[in-house]
Amino acid sequence: MNDERDLAPDSTAARVALWRALHTEADAAPHVFDDSIGLKLLSPGDDWRQRGDMDPQFTRPFRASIVARARFIEDLVAEQAAHGIDQYVILGAGLDSFAQRRPELASRLTVFEIDQPVPQAWKRRRLMELGFGIPQWLRFVPVDFEAGEAWRERLMAEGFDSNKPAIVVSTGVSMYLTRDANAATLREVAAFARGSTLAMTFLLPLQMADPEVRPGLEMAEKGARASGTPFLSFFTPADMLALAYEAGFTQAQHVSAADLTQRYFADRTDGLRPPSNAEELLVASM
Numbered sequence: 001m002n003d004e005r006d007l008a009p010d011s012t013a014a015r016v017a018l019w020r021a022l023h024t025e026a027d028a029a030p031h032v033f034d035d036s037i038g039l040k041l042l043s044p045g046d047d048w049r050q051r052g053d054m055d056p057q058f059t060r061p062f063r064a065s066i067v068a069r070a071r072f073i074e075d076l077v078a079e080q081a082a083h084g085i086d087q088y089v090i091l092g093a094g095l096d097s098f099a100q101r102r103p104e105l106a107s108r109l110t111v112f113e114i115d116q117p118v119p120q121a122w123k124r125r126r127l128m129e130l131g132f133g134i135p136q137w138l139r140f141v142p143v144d145f146e147a148g149e150a151w152r153e154r155l156m157a158e159g160f161d162s163n164k165p166a167i168v169v170s171t172g173v174s175m176y177l178t179r180d181a182n183a184a185t186l187r188e189v190a191a192f193a194r195g196s197t198l199a200m201t202f203l204l205p206l207q208m209a210d211p212e213v214r215p216g217l218e219m220a221e222k223g224a225r226a227s228g229t230p231f232l233s234f235f236t237p238a239d240m241l242a243l244a245y246e247a248g249f250t251q252a253q254h255v256s257a258a259d260l261t262q263r264y265f266a267d268r269t270d271g272l273r274p275p276s277n278a279e280e281l282l283v284a285s286m
Contacts, residue, residue, distance in 0.1 A: 009119045011227070013094035014042055015053055016172060019063035020070065022049070026056040026063075027272055032264045033067035033074075037097035041126045061213050065274035068260040069201055069281060073169050074098065076199055076283070080167045081108055085195070087166035089155065090114060091185070092173040095123065099138045110137050112160060114151055117142035152188055165195030172279075175203040175231045176224075179243075182233055186247035190286060197285040198249070204277045205234045213275040237280065244284040255281035 008014070017038025024031050039048075048054060077088055077098070086109050090096055093113035099106045113120070120142050127134060134140070139158045143151045156162060168189050174182050189198045206217050221231050235243070237254040244252040257274040260281075265273045 008042070008122050009094055010229075012172065012224075012229075013119070014038075014044075016066055017042060017095040017097075018044070018048060018051075018054060019059060019066045022054060022056065022059070023063050023067045025049075026060075028268075028270050031067075032064075033071045035067075035070070035097055035101060037100045038095040040130060041095055041097075041123065058216065060272065061210075061275040061278075062216060064265070064272050065257070065279055068257075068264055068274045069171055069279070071264055072255065072260060072281065073171065073199055074102065076197070077109075077167055077169075078105055080197060081105060085165055085167055085197075086110060087160060087164055088112065089160070089166055089168040091151070091168065091170040094119070094172075099135070100127070100132050103135070107135065107137055110139060110159065112139045112141050112155055112158060114141045114143055114155065117144055163193055165193045165197075168192070168196065168198045170198075170200045172201060174200060174235075175233055176229055178232050183243055183247060186244055186249070186284075190244075190248035190284075192286070194286050197283065198244075200282045200284075201279050202235045202240050202282060203231065203233070203279050204236060208236070208277040210275040210277060213278055217278060240282050244282060247284075248286070249284035250286050252282065252284040255283055 009017075017035075020033060020035040021039035024034055024036065042048075053059065088098075088106075088109045089112045090098075091114050093115045096113065099111050099113075115123075120140055124134065124140055141151070141154050141158045143149045143154050145151070160166070170185065177185070186198070186200075189196065206214060206221065209217050224230050237256070241252045241254060257276045257278065257280055261273045
C-alpha cells in the first residue's frame, strides 16, 4: 500500500473515514453510524489513533457532525427508495461505503459514485482486494473536474436515466468550490427529472460557529489553504436557500445541527452532539 500512497484518496476523505471508524471506538453505544469500511480500505496501520487529527476529545464535535450527516443522508435515501426512487448519485464519493454496508438497500437502487479518476481507481482496486467486489448496481463514474469534464454527461454514459428521478448527495464538497460552481451544481440537479431530491452540506462563515469548535475550523481552513485546496465558499442558511430557489428548486429546507441533535443525539447522556453553525445541510427538491 505504501508505494500507492500518491494514488490514494486525499487527506480530507481519509480523515472523514477514520473519524467514522473512531466514533465506534471512542463514543459510547448506541452509535449514530457504524462504519469501519473506510478504515479497512485505508489500512492505515495500528498507530492511526495517535494522529494529531484523531485525538478523541478534540475531534469529538467534528466526528459527531460527520456521523450525523452520514446517518441523515442514509435515512433520506431509505425514505426516497421506499417512495420508488431507484437512482442514487453521490458527488465526490471519496470513501463512501453505503454500497458495502447496506447491500440490502443499495441493491434496490443503481448507485452512481462520481469522483476523480485516480482515487476512484484506487478505491475500486481496494474493494476487489478486500473481497467486496463491484456489484452490477454500483457504477463508478470517473470525472476529471480539474480538466472541466461535465459530470452529468459522464453520468449518462454510465447508464443514468435522465427521465427518472434520483436522489443526489454532496457532502463536504461545497466549501472547496466557488459560489458560481456551487450555483452551477444546483442548476444541474434542479434540471433532473421531477421528483428528484438533492442533499448537500455547506459550511457557515467561521465567525458564526460555536466558540468551542471555531479554533478547530480555523485550523482546518489554514490546512486546506496550505495544501492547495482552500475553502472558497461559506453560506448562511438564508444564502443557501436563496441559491437553491434561484437554481430552480421548488422546495428547499435547511437542516441544522439542532435538528440533527434532536433526531440522533437527544437521548445521549455523554454530551456528544454536532456543533451549531458549522457544517449543516440543504435538502431541496422539484
